[in-house]
Amino acid sequence: MSLLEFENVNYYYGKGLSYETHALTDINLQIGYGEFIGLIGPTGSGKSTLLMHMNGINRPDSGRVLLEGTDLQSRQLDRRKICSKVGLVFQYPENQLFGETVLMDAAFGPRNLGRSEEEALQAARRALELTGLPPECYDKSPYDLSGGEKRRAAIAGILAMEPQLLVLDEPAAGLDAYSRRSLMDLFQKMAHEKGITVVLSSHSMEEMAQYAGRILVMKEGSIVRDGTPEEIFSEEAFLSSMGLRAPQMYYVMDRLRSRGIPVRRDCFTPQQAAQEILRLWKGEQS
Amino acid sequence: MRDMIIGQYYPGSSLIHRLDPRVKLLGTLLYLITVFMIHGPLSFAIVTAFLIAVTAVSHVPVKLMLKSLRGIMVILILTFIFSLFLTQGEVLVKMGPLHITKEGLSSGLYMLMRLSWLVIGASLMTLTTTPGRLTQGLESGLGFLTKFHVPVHETAMMMSIALRFIPILIEEETRIIQAQQSRGADFHTGNALQRVKKLTPILVPMFVSTIRRADELALAMDARCYRGGESRTSLHPLSFSRLDRQAWILLGIYTAAVVICFIFRV
Numbered sequence: 001m002s003l004l005e006f007e008n009v010n011y012y013y014g015k016g017l018s019y020e021t022h023a024l025t026d027i028n029l030q031i032g033y034g035e036f037i038g039l040i041g042p043t044g045s046g047k048s049t050l051l052m053h054m055n056g057i058n059r060p061d062s063g064r065v066l067l068e069g070t071d072l073q074s075r076q077l078d079r080r081k082i083c084s085k086v087g088l089v090f091q092y093p094e095n096q097l098f099g100e101t102v103l104m105d106a107a108f109g110p111r112n113l114g115r116s117e118e119e120a121l122q123a124a125r126r127a128l129e130l131t132g133l134p135p136e137c138y139d140k141s142p143y144d145l146s147g148g149e150k151r152r153a154a155i156a157g158i159l160a161m162e163p164q165l166l167v168l169d170e171p172a173a174g175l176d177a178y179s180r181r182s183l184m185d186l187f188q189k190m191a192h193e194k195g196i197t198v199v200l201s202s203h204s205m206e207e208m209a210q211y212a213g214r215i216l217v218m219k220e221g222s223i224v225r226d227g228t229p230e231e232i233f234s235e236e237a238f239l240s241s242m243g244l245r246a247p248q249m250y251y252v253m254d255r256l257r258s259r260g261i262p263v264r265r266d267c268f269t270p271q272q273a274a275q276e277i278l279r280l281w282k283g284e285q286s
Numbered sequence: 287m288r289d290m291i292i293g294q295y296y297p298g299s300s301l302i303h304r305l306d307p308r309v310k311l312l313g314t315l316l317y318l319i320t321v322f323m324i325h326g327p328l329s330f331a332i333v334t335a336f337l338i339a340v341t342a343v344s345h346v347p348v349k350l351m352l353k354s355l356r357g358i359m360v361i362l363i364l365t366f367i368f369s370l371f372l373t374q375g376e377v378l379v380k381m382g383p384l385h386i387t388k389e390g391l392s393s394g395l396y397m398l399m400r401l402s403w404l405v406i407g408a409s410l411m412t413l414t415t416t417p418g419r420l421t422q423g424l425e426s427g428l429g430f431l432t433k434f435h436v437p438v439h440e441t442a443m444m445m446s447i448a449l450r451f452i453p454i455l456i457e458e459e460t461r462i463i464q465a466q467q468s469r470g471a472d473f474h475t476g477n478a479l480q481r482v483k484k485l486t487p488i489l490v491p492m493f494v495s496t497i498r499r500a501d502e503l504a505l506a507m508d509a510r511c512y513r514g515g516e517s518r519t520s521l522h523p524l525s526f527s528r529l530d531r532q533a534w535i536l537l538g539i540y541t542a543a544v545v546i547c548f549i550f551r552v
Binding site for chain 2: 016088
């Protein structure tokens with residue numbers, strides 16, 4: 001059984017009105033345990049809408065979303081149960097911070113799940129530690145933090161509920177390069193060390209190539225491609241027809257080939273590219 | 287909050303959408319006055335026919351119009367109950383110390399109708415007019431007040447910003463509610479006091495973001511050297527078309543008809 005499954009999910013905005021839009025069209029999707037899935041697609045392709053279906057916040061107009069075989073809309077699953085399994089981090093989650101202190105805010109989730117005050121604070125502390133937020137921030141007001149720190153504090157609020165499936169809507173948007181890297185490293189660590197399933201959307205193809213094990217491509221409310229980064233990024237023409245592109249390294253290798261250097265094309269991360277160039281260079285020397 | 291319709295624009299290109307905002311503003315004002323002049327079946331019929339006709343021409347879905355009533359449901363019900371029980375007259379039904387009178391029933395229904403007609407009519411205007419055009423209409427229609435040192439432009443600007451912010455804030459509120467629900471928040475159980483306390487996770491972020499937005503907007507206006515109304519021109523200047531002149535005539539006939547009915551109390 002897969003962790004989360006979409007069965008013919010359709011969703012409309014403004015149903016029955018003149019500005020009705022078909023936001024999701026016949027989505028069929030299976031998410032297995034321990035996967036690290038990247039979601040890409042142009043703005044307005046339905047990425048956020050899809051992610052918001054993963055914890056039942058958006059109800060499908062037709063079709064079902066199953067969490068370990070149980071329909072998210074069924075009575076057997078109340079909000080708490082879903083929240084304890086699926087953690088959804090919205091876009092710009094720092095806009096939801098409200099606690100008097102960072103620690104209190106991060107403890108909001110676990111407290112809602114029915115944990116005792118003590119347990120909630122402990123879970124909050126653990127989550128904040130994971131995000132790498134310095135401990136002297138814990139007792140500050142969330143509004144006194146910097147942008148990157150706020151983002152970490154907000155993500156900790158979800159991690160504190162210790163979900164099995166972590167869903168993130170552009171978690172790194174608007175952050176500096178260093179914060180982006182360390183956030184993405186955190187999600188990778190969560191996936192590798194704790195076996196947590198991660199689904200995240202991003203506009204950075206480089207990050208996707210680096211971290212994701214599987215990539216979904218969305219276009220106008222449908223999933224048009226589903227595969228490994230190698231499969232997805234080798235279709236450069238298709239991606240650019242949608243206004244997307246392959247990771248930078250693809251173009252570097254492409255340029256090298258057009259200059260007559262026979263490097264392989266399927267190198268999408270700087271590491272892969274460096275290895276490939278090194279391999280060729282060493283081969284020439286010997 | 288999601289039931290709030292006033293201040294929300296329903297895109298379209300019907301005759302009503304294309305009318306000059308000044309015609310619609312004065313028309314709405316006249317309509318509101320005529321609703322209060324209903325004193326008999328004939329005037330009721332004329333006003334209702336006018337409302338139905340304008341709604342039909344506007345192409346705004348009736349469902350959406352009726353939605354505007356949901357927001358004032360409590361007021362409607364309370365008004366009805368109060369006039370039902372508190373009006374003196376011929377007793378119809380007795381329930382302990384309370385009694386329903388014939389006059390109470392009729393005045394209750396009458397109040398119900400009057401309030402609903404008012405709200406539907408007013409929301410029809412905001413549904414068919416973008417906030418920008420509305421303010422432009424107000425500003426130009428009330429422009430003569432500038433001579434009496436009334437800051438018409440500034441007031442109109444404030445109004446248009448306030449109107450413009452309503453949908454944005456509703457959207458933001460929805461997102462914050464969903465985000466807090468994703469953290470397991472539950473806004474529907476508990477007694478009144480508990481529920482009010484549970485609003486903190488929504489209210490605090492809302493206040494913060496509203497103030498931040500206002501601040502950013504002020505900066506953006508400053509950065510574009512915004513100065514008040516004096517010698518300011520408009521991208522789409524208002525001018526009356528043939529359609530507007532026809533609308534004036536229809537409005538005049540309608541108002542005259544209701545006034546005559548009012549005089550004769552029919």
